[in-house]
Amino acid sequence: MIAAESQVDVQETSEAPAFPWKLWIYTNYDCNLRRRYCVAKSSPNAPRRAIGLGNVQRLVDESTQLGFVHAFFTGGEPFLLPDIHEMLAYSAARI
Numbered sequence: 001m002i003a004a005e006s007q008v009d010v011q012e013t014s015e016a017p018a019f020p021w022k023l024w025i026y027t028n029y030d031c032n033l034r035r036r037y038c039v040a041k042s043s044p045n046a047p048r049r050a051i052g053l054g055n056v057q058r059l060v061d062e063s064t065q066l067g068f069v070h071a072f073f074t075g076g077e078p079f080l081l082p083d084i085h086e087m088l089a090y091s092a093a094r095i
Contacts, residue, residue, distance in 0.1 A: 020068075020069040020070060021063070021067055021068040021069060021070070022069075022070040022071075023059065023063040023068045023070065023072065023095070024072050024074060025051065025056060025059060025071065025072070025073050025074070025087075026040060026051070026075050027050060027051050027056070027073055027074070027075040027076075027078045027084065027087065028042075028048075028049060028050040028051065028075040028076050028077070028080065028081055029041070029042045029046045029047070029048070029049045029050075029076045030042065030046065030048055030049075030050070030075070030076045030080045030081070031043055031046065031075075031076035031080070032044060032080065040076055042075065042076030042077065052083075053083045053086055053087055053090075056090065056091070057090055060090060060091045060094055061094070063095070064094050064095060068095065069095065070095065071095045073087065073088065073091070
Protein backbone atom coordinates (compact mmCIF):
# COMPACT_ATOMS: atom_id res chain seq x y z
CA MET A 1 0.00 0.00 0.00
CA ILE A 2 2.80 2.45 0.84
CA ALA A 3 4.67 1.65 -2.38
CA ALA A 4 1.55 2.36 -4.42
CA GLU A 5 1.13 5.74 -2.71
CA SER A 6 4.75 6.64 -3.42
CA GLN A 7 4.35 5.68 -7.04
CA VAL A 8 1.30 7.95 -7.37
CA ASP A 9 3.24 10.84 -5.81
CA VAL A 10 6.06 10.44 -8.33
CA GLN A 11 3.62 10.36 -11.24
CA GLU A 12 1.83 13.49 -10.05
CA THR A 13 5.05 15.49 -9.72
CA SER A 14 6.39 14.44 -13.13
CA GLU A 15 3.41 15.82 -15.04
CA ALA A 16 3.86 18.96 -17.11
CA PRO A 17 2.61 22.13 -15.41
CA ALA A 18 -0.75 23.49 -16.55
CA PHE A 19 1.01 26.64 -17.79
CA PRO A 20 4.54 26.44 -19.25
CA TRP A 21 7.11 28.29 -17.16
CA LYS A 22 8.65 31.37 -18.74
CA LEU A 23 11.98 32.85 -17.75
CA TRP A 24 12.15 36.64 -18.01
CA ILE A 25 15.69 38.01 -17.86
CA TYR A 26 16.14 41.72 -17.31
CA THR A 27 19.51 42.00 -18.99
CA ASN A 28 20.24 45.65 -18.28
CA TYR A 29 18.84 49.07 -17.53
CA ASP A 30 20.55 50.88 -20.39
CA CYS A 31 18.20 52.47 -22.90
CA ASN A 32 18.57 54.97 -25.69
CA LEU A 33 15.04 56.31 -25.11
CA ARG A 34 13.28 58.01 -22.22
CA ARG A 35 9.64 56.94 -21.83
CA ARG A 36 7.28 57.65 -18.94
CA TYR A 37 5.72 54.18 -19.18
CA CYS A 38 9.00 52.26 -18.82
CA VAL A 39 8.58 49.52 -16.22
CA ALA A 40 12.34 49.11 -15.68
CA LYS A 41 12.96 52.85 -15.18
CA SER A 42 15.47 52.81 -18.02
CA SER A 43 16.70 55.89 -19.79
CA PRO A 44 19.88 57.32 -21.28
CA ASN A 45 20.58 58.78 -17.81
CA ALA A 46 20.00 55.58 -15.80
CA PRO A 47 23.08 54.11 -14.10
CA ARG A 48 24.67 51.38 -16.20
CA ARG A 49 23.70 47.99 -14.76
CA ALA A 50 23.87 44.75 -16.73
CA ILE A 51 23.49 41.12 -15.66
CA GLY A 52 26.35 39.80 -17.80
CA LEU A 53 26.81 36.70 -19.94
CA GLY A 54 27.92 34.43 -17.08
CA ASN A 55 24.82 35.17 -15.03
CA VAL A 56 22.56 34.64 -18.04
CA GLN A 57 24.17 31.26 -18.68
CA ARG A 58 23.65 30.25 -15.04
CA LEU A 59 20.00 31.37 -15.06
CA VAL A 60 19.28 29.53 -18.30
CA ASP A 61 20.92 26.34 -17.02
CA GLU A 62 19.03 26.47 -13.72
CA SER A 63 15.71 27.26 -15.39
CA THR A 64 15.93 24.34 -17.81
CA GLN A 65 16.56 22.00 -14.88
CA LEU A 66 13.42 23.39 -13.24
CA GLY A 67 11.28 22.83 -16.32
CA PHE A 68 11.15 26.28 -17.90
CA VAL A 69 10.30 26.09 -21.59
CA HIS A 70 10.61 29.72 -22.72
CA ALA A 71 13.11 32.52 -22.14
CA PHE A 72 12.51 36.19 -22.80
CA PHE A 73 15.13 38.92 -22.77
CA THR A 74 14.18 42.43 -21.79
CA GLY A 75 15.62 45.29 -19.87
CA GLY A 76 16.20 48.65 -20.73
CA GLU A 77 17.28 47.87 -24.26
CA PRO A 78 19.01 44.47 -24.50
CA PHE A 79 20.42 45.14 -27.95
CA LEU A 80 22.66 47.87 -26.52
CA LEU A 81 24.69 45.11 -24.82
CA PRO A 82 27.80 43.94 -26.69
CA ASP A 83 27.22 40.31 -25.60
CA ILE A 84 23.46 40.06 -26.28
CA HIS A 85 24.00 37.80 -29.29
CA GLU A 86 25.97 35.35 -27.16
CA MET A 87 23.22 35.44 -24.51
CA LEU A 88 20.53 34.71 -27.09
CA ALA A 89 22.54 31.94 -28.78
CA TYR A 90 23.24 30.25 -25.44
CA SER A 91 19.58 30.38 -24.47
CA ALA A 92 18.28 29.28 -27.89
CA ALA A 93 20.48 26.19 -27.81
CA ARG A 94 19.03 25.10 -24.47
CA ILE A 95 15.43 26.29 -24.26
